[in-house]
Amino acid sequence: xxxxxxxxxxxxxxxxxxxxxxxxxxxxxxxxxxxxxxxxxxxxxxxxxxxxxxxxxxxxxxxxxxxxxxxxxxxxxxxxxxxxxxxxxxxxxxxxxxxxxxxxxxxxxxxxxxxxxxxxxxxxxxxxxxxxxxxxxxxxxxxxxxxxxxxxxxxxxxxxxxxxxxxxxxxxxxxxxxxxxxxxxxxxxxxxxxxxxxxxxxxxxxxxxxxxxxxxxxxxxxxxxxxxxxxxxxxxxxxxxxxxxxxxxxxxxxxxxxxxxxxxxxxx
Amino acid sequence: xxxxxxxxxxxxxxxxxxxxxxxxxxxxxxxxxxxxxxxxxxxxxxxxxxxxxxxxxxxxxxxxxxxxxxxxxxxxxxxxxxxxxxxxxxxxxxxxxxxxxxxxxxxxxxxxxxxxxxxxxxxxxxxxxxxxxxxxxxxxxxxxxxxxxxxxxxxxxxxxxxxxxxxxxxxxxxxxxxxxxxxxxxxxxxxxxxxxxxxxxxxxxxxxxxxxxxxxxxxxxxxxxxxxxxxxxxxxxxxxxxxxxxxxxxxxxxxxxxxxxxxxxxxxxxxxxxxxxxxxxxxxxxxxxxxxxxxxxxxxxxxxxxxxxxxxxxxxxxxxxxxxxxxxxxxxxxxxxxxxxxxxxxxxxxxxxxxxxxxxxxxxxxxxxxxxxxxxxxxxxxxxxxxxxxxxxxxxxxxxxxxxxxxxxxxxxxxxxxxxxxxxxxxxxxxxxxxxxxxxxxxxxxxxxxxxxxxxxxxxxxxxxxxxxxxxxxxxxxxxxxxxxxxxxxxxxxxxxxxxxxxxxxxxxxxxxxxxxxxxxxxxxxxxxxxxxxxxxxxxxxxxxx
Numbered sequence: 114x115x116x117x118x119x120x121x122x123x124x125x126x127x128x129x130x131x132x133x134x135x136x137x138x139x140x141x142x143x144x145x146x147x148x149x150x151x152x153x154x155x156x157x158x159x160x161x162x163x164x165x166x167x168x169x170x171x172x173x174x175x176x177x178x179x180x181x182x183x184x185x186x187x188x189x190x191x192x193x194x195x196x197x198x199x200x201x202x203x204x205x206x207x208x209x210x211x212x213x214x215x216x217x218x219x220x221x222x223x224x225x226x227x228x229x230x231x232x233x234x235x236x237x238x239x240x241x242x243x244x245x246x247x248x249x250x251x252x253x254x255x256x257x258x259x260x261x262x263x264x265x266x267x268x269x270x271x272x273x274x275x276x277x278x279x280x281x282x283x284x285x286x287x288x289x290x291x292x293x294x295x296x297x298x299x300x301x302x303x304x305x306x307x308x309x310x311x312x313x314x315x316x317x318x319x320x321x322x323x324x325x326x327x328x329x330x331x332x333x334x335x336x337x338x339x340x341x342x343x344x345x346x347x348x349x350x351x352x353x354x355x356x357x358x359x360x361x362x363x364x365x366x367x368x369x370x371x372x373x374x375x376x377x378x379x380x381x
Numbered sequence: 382x383x384x385x386x387x388x389x390x391x392x393x394x395x396x397x398x399x400x401x402x403x404x405x406x407x408x409x410x411x412x413x414x415x416x417x418x419x420x421x422x423x424x425x426x427x428x429x430x431x432x433x434x435x436x437x438x439x440x441x442x443x444x445x446x447x448x449x450x451x452x453x454x455x456x457x458x459x460x461x462x463x464x465x466x467x468x469x470x471x472x473x474x475x476x477x478x479x480x481x482x483x484x485x486x487x488x489x490x491x492x493x494x495x496x497x498x499x500x501x502x503x504x505x506x507x508x509x510x511x512x513x514x515x516x517x518x519x520x521x522x523x524x525x526x527x528x529x530x531x532x533x534x535x536x537x538x539x540x541x542x543x544x545x546x547x548x549x550x551x552x553x554x555x556x557x558x559x560x561x562x563x564x565x566x567x568x569x570x571x572x573x574x575x576x577x578x579x580x581x582x583x584x585x586x587x588x589x590x591x592x593x594x595x596x597x598x599x600x601x602x603x604x605x606x607x608x609x610x611x612x613x614x615x616x617x618x619x620x621x622x623x624x625x626x627x628x629x630x631x632x633x634x635x636x637x638x639x640x641x642x643x644x645x646x647x648x649x650x651x652x653x654x655x656x657x658x659x660x661x662x663x664x665x666x667x668x669x670x671x672x673x674x675x676x677x678x679x680x681x682x683x684x685x686x687x688x689x690x691x692x693x694x695x696x697x698x699x700x701x702x703x704x705x706x707x708x709x710x711x712x713x714x715x716x717x718x719x720x721x722x723x724x725x726x727x728x729x730x731x732x733x734x735x736x737x738x739x740x741x742x743x744x745x746x747x748x749x750x751x752x753x754x755x756x757x758x759x760x761x762x763x764x765x766x767x768x769x770x771x772x773x774x775x776x777x778x779x780x781x782x783x784x785x786x787x788x789x790x791x792x793x794x795x796x797x798x799x800x801x802x803x804x805x806x807x808x809x810x811x812x813x814x815x816x817x818x819x820x821x822x823x824x825x826x827x828x829x830x831x832x833x834x835x836x837x838x839x840x841x842x843x844x845x846x847x848x849x850x851x852x853x854x855x856x857x858x859x860x861x862x863x864x865x866x867x868x869x870x871x872x873x874x875x876x877x878x879x880x881x882x883x884x885x886x887x888x889x890x891x892x893x894x895x896x897x898x899x900x901x902x903x904x905x906x907x908x909x910x911x912x913x914x915x916x917x918x919x920x921x922x923x924x925x926x927x
Contacts, residue, residue, distance in 0.1 A: 202763045209771065236444045239419075239434035240603030251434055258417050258629050259654055260805055264451050280803045281453065319764070330763070335441075338758035338766075343438035359770050360777070361719075361754050364435030366603045369593025370720045375557040378717035378777070 177311035179213070186225035186288055187295070192218060193311040194295045199337040201318040202330075209358035210351075217340025220349030224336070225269060225288050232256040235265050237346045245368040251346040294329035301325065385411045385625070387919065388647050388661035390632045390676065392416075393479025394905050395891040395912035396667030397614035398527065402916035404623035411659050412615065412624060413649055415631035416475035419445050419601065420611050423477065424619025424626070428588055428612060433482075433601030437755040440600045443469070445476035446483065452804045454671070455812045456855050464799065464812060470855040471702065471813075473669060474601075477628055478611030480669070480859065480905075482601045485723045486580035486608065487903040488533050489745055490524050490910075492544055493517040494732065495787075495900035502742060505820050508789035509699055511897045514869050514878035517544055522927040523910035523917075530617070531608040531909065534583045539575035542729040554583035554592055557721030559780035562712065563748040564726055566839025567782075574748060577727040578906075580608035587613075594721040596751060610909075627659070628652070631806055634680040635664055635888060641684030644888045650806055663887045663919055667912065670700065670861040670894035674796045675811045677865070690882035695875050696865060697796040700813065701899040703860040704786035704821045705849040707750070708832035710841030712778050719776065724749040724783075731784065731828060732901045741820070743784060743828045744901040750781035780839075782832040785860070787901045788821045796864050817850060825850075860904050865894035879925075880915035891915050 172183040176193035185192045195218045205211030212218070227234045236255045243249030257265065263277065271286030272278035285293075295310075301321050302310035310318065322330050340349030342356065344364065350356065356363045373380075387403050389396045392414035400412045419432040433445075440446070447469060454471075455464035473480035494501055496513035504510060521544070528550055535549035553576035556564075567574045581598075582591045592606035605612040618624040629652035636645045636658060646660035666673045674697035678688040688696050724747040731743030752775050761769050769775075799812035829846050836844045850856045867890075868874025871883035880895055882888045891912035893904055900907065917925040 203758075203766055206767075211767070235442060236439050237434060237436055239432040239436070240430040241434065251436065255432060259652060260451055260629070261417075263805060264448060268450060280805050280807060323764070334763045334766075335759055339438055339441055339755055342754040342758055343441075344434075344436050346436075347438050356754070359754060359773050361773075364597070365593075365595040366435050366597075367593065369595045371594075372555045375555060375594060375717075375721045376561065378558055378720060379715040 177309055179311055182219065182222070185222045187222070187291060190311075191292060191295045192222070194298060194309070195221065195291065195333075197311040197313070197318055198295070198298065198322070198333055199340070201315055201322055202334050202337045203341055204315060210354040212337040212341045214351065215341040215349055215355040216351040217337045217349045219351075220340030220343065220347050221291070221336050223348030225291075227269060228266065230254070233262070233265065234347070235261070237344065241366055242344065242346070242364050244363075245365055247367050251344060290329070290332065294326065294333065297329070298325060383646065383660040383662050385409050385659065385661040387411075387663040387665055388413065388659050389665040389667060389891070390647060391479065391667035391669065391672065391892065392477045392610065392615060392626075392628075393473065393667060393669060393892065394481050394610060395893075395908045396665065397478075397610035397618065398530070398909045398912040399665050399667065399889075399891045399916040400624055401530065401614040401618040402913055403920060404618040404621045406920050408623060408920065410618070410624050411661065412618075412626050413630045413632055413647060413659070414477050414479075414626070414628045416445060416477065416479075416628065418477045418611075418626070418628040419482075420477060420616075423611060423616050428605060428616055430604050431601060431612075433603045435595055435597040435603065436600060437753050441755060445474055445601060447472035447475050453802050453810050455799045455802055455810065457812070457814050458816045458854065460793070460814060467813060467855055470857040471671065471859060471861055473859060473861070476611075477615055477626065478609035481580070481609040482611065483599050484859070484905065485598055487724060487727075487747065488528070488531065488578045488580045488906040489727070489902045490543065490546070490578075491517075491520075491900040491902050491904070491907045492542075492732070494742075495898070495902065498898040505789050505818070508791050508818055508820065510789055511866075511868065511873075513897050514867060520907070520910050520914070521546075523913040524906065526927045527906060527909040527913055531580045531610070531613050531906075532582055532586045532589070533578050533580055533608070533906070534576070535578035536576050540729050541573050542733055549578065551583045551586055554579075554581060554725070555594060555721060556725055557594070557718065557749070559716050559718035559721070559749045559751070560725040562716065563710070563780055563782060563835060563839045566835050566837070567728055567748065569838050570835060572728045572730045572835070574726045574728045577724055577747065579722065579725070580905075581722060582606045582608070592722065596719045596721055596723075597753075598723050630657075632668075632676055633806065633808065635666070635676065635689055637680075637682060637684070637689065637885070639684065641682055641689070642884070643886055663889065665889045665891050665915070665919075667891040669892050670864040671796050671811045671813065673890060673892055673894050674864045675798065678798050679808060685884070690865075690875055690884045690888060692884050693872055693875060695792075695873070698792045698794070699790035699863045699866050699897075700794045700796055700815060700861075701788045701790055701863040701896070702815065702856045702858045703744070703862070703899055703904075704788045704817070704825055705783060705858040705860075706786065706825050706829060706832070707781045707783040707847045707849075708829065708836045709750075709779055709781050709845045709847055710836030710839060711774060711843045711845070712780065712840060713842050714840075715777055716780050717777050718749060718751040718780055719753055722749075723751050731831065741824055741827055742787065742901060743824060743831075744786040745784070745903065746832070747783045747785065748780070750779070750783060752776060752779075780836075782835045784828055784832060785901065785903055786821065786824045786828070787899050789818050790863050790866070790898060791816075791818055815856065817856075860893070860899070862893040862896040862899050862904060865890050866897045867895045868897060879918045880911065889915050889919060
């Protein structure tokens with residue numbers, strides 16, 4: 114981090130190919146099952162008929178060694194490839210869960226199916242999560258305005274030739290972008306290794322990603338990060354595992370922090 | 382007869398203040414806001430918590446914020462360049478409260494020296510520096526009123542370089558460690574750090590609670606401890622019964638009579654997508670210094686083919702963004718700047734001559750800064766993610782020294798209409814042309830080492846510098862200023878010293894576009910004081926009073 118032009122909040126997106134970084138290799142078949150226990154705070158209690166995209170009641174199956182919930186927006190095979198992709202971007206290891214244990218792929222699935230619920234699962238409610246006092250307002254998603262609904266339907270579903278969605282020309286929907294991107298990874302995996310992407314080792318997957326379409330990798334990385342460290346109401350950060358992994362407390366309202374917690378953060 | 386005595390376009394920093402001043406004097410006022418209203422109890426007898434939450438994902442999805450898909454903008458550094466998408470650079474809140482919803486709340490006053498650039502610091506080649514057409518004394522009573530309405534915390538007398546002033550409405554709040562470590566170093570170097578004047582409650586104030594230091598200021602305050610204009614000016618104006626708030630209503634153009642010398646109202650798209658016209662005796666534009674000139678250009682008509690109020694050709698020109706740059710201190714000890722307000726202290730030493738012959742004026746300097754994990758993670762290149770996130774350097778061990786530098790007005794730095802790109806309403810979007818002037822770069826070069834020195838003296842084990850100008854080559858400072866500058870000469874300014882368009886007798890501007898020069902301070906409170914002053918003049922041109 115010596116480079117004077119590399120600090121946040123604007124780290125450039127330059128690729129790091131050097132050997133200075135040790136990337137932990139995770140095996141593809143790893144224990145989502147262990148993390149699938151009952152959640153303490155049933156998140157459907159206030160959620161209306163919003164489905165259970167982020168909940169636990171969802172049945173799962175195993176595809177190429179990855180645990181896949183039944184009824185995902187992506188096909189089960191593509192969802193397994195998505196797990197393999199997000200695991201390569203944010204791997205888990207013995208000290209901390211990665212994107213897959215945090216259910217970042219489930220986060221994306223909830224976003225892709227946002228309009229299956231009413232109100233759509235785009236903007237959580239407020240002001241509180243209920244974890245630090247107050248009610249669980251987050252799970253009461255907010256109705257969208259006319260313009261927001263148009264924007265999010267266009268972004269997720271694509272413009273589909275509808276004039277009202279093409280204020281700046283045709284738009285490819287998020288689902289299709291993932292299908293295209295994952296299929297390209299499949300082709301690359303077959304060409305390089307003669308195996309499905311979801312069955313490759315972590316090293317093999319990361320090597321393919323370094324050579325892949327950067328726009329798609331950046332898209333998936335952004336959503337892997339959101340799904341890992343975002344609020345669990347969006348379907349990821351399972352049991353707050355993303356926050357636990359980095360020692361971060363998450364939301365704090367209405368409790369906030371005391372003067373002592375601010376002046377002596379080393380006390381925890 | 383018109384529907385309203387005044388219609389205000391934009392519920393951001395300035396518009397609601399103007400609306401409040403008029404409504405509280407009995408005027409019937411409409412306030413148009415294209416964004417949503419995240420405050421379900423606004424204007425009721427008991428203001429409750431907002432719909433904002435401690436939730437980064439909502440922020441990533443542009444909740445109550447300028448969404449680059451809904452309202453794109455384009456950018457180029459020179460006329461010869463092909464434009465590129467501006468994304469969310471310079472994005473501000475799009476909701477009732479506008480940019481004051483997500484801002485830190487930094488509310489210093491501009492000083493007399495800020496208003497005398499030309500006479501104190503001299504002309505700058507290639508820049509249109511001028512003096513403001515008013516003095517600090519003219520503004521002071523409006524600062525006093527705005528500070529009370531918005532609710533500013535601070536401690537008078539702790540900034541030795543500011544004009545004499547009375548007490549703040551509230552004392553300063555708690556200091557997070559990110560500030561205290563830097564105060565230590567700054568004081569050792571002989572600087573004068575002091576509590577940043579902030580629009581955040583440190584005590585219960587006017588029906589709103591004290592801040593609980595949750596640290597999510599940038600995502601909208603859940604409990605209304607922050608004095609956004611929504612929970613202050615708009616709420617109070619609604620309580621008078623004289624304000625009609627039209628949220629989710631996007632202005633399309635200012636309508637005029639045949640001569641183009643008088644506005645009749647504003648055409649807009651309502652929340653259901655239907656075009657409407659609201660008529661008014663006065664039209665007050667407060668979109669911000671990108672959106673207001675865009676609206677003036679979109680309002681071109683047969684009598685004013687180059688845009689409304691644009692006989693000078695200056696609408697959109699002299700756009701300024703401030704120059705914002707930081708020294709990022711990385712500490713061995715735990716800091717966790719995400720606990721508590723983003724910035725709590727500042728110093729004004731660099732705005733003062735330092736005795737050197739080649740002195741250039743620097744800006745107000747903030748101590749603090751914070752980041753949350755989604756933003757942190759996304760900034761990292763993915764191959765380094767696991768290592769860097771586990772180290773938690775930026776989440777737990779940084780604090781920043783950040784200068785708000787004064788960029789000079791340059792006529793070619795401007796907003797005009799993009800010929801190809803449209804917003805969701807079908808309107809041409811703003812095209813921004815902006816390049817940094819050599820003098821501005823000289824400020825960055827001169828002061829970056831000073832900021833780094835403060836971080837080192839405070840005990841940072843390593844220090845990095847960062848310039849908010851380099852984000853994808855587009856400045857991302859959130860201080861949008863100057864594009865409808867005020868002045869006495871109709872050939873050299875867009876509005877008169879009261880904010881009225883020289884060309885149109887009843888159209889006024891109440892946002893940062895009025896700034897003839899950008900000043901060395903965070904600009905929000907000055908925008909609010911100017912908006913107050915303009916509204917006071919509209920209400921009583923013979924004898925405007927705060």
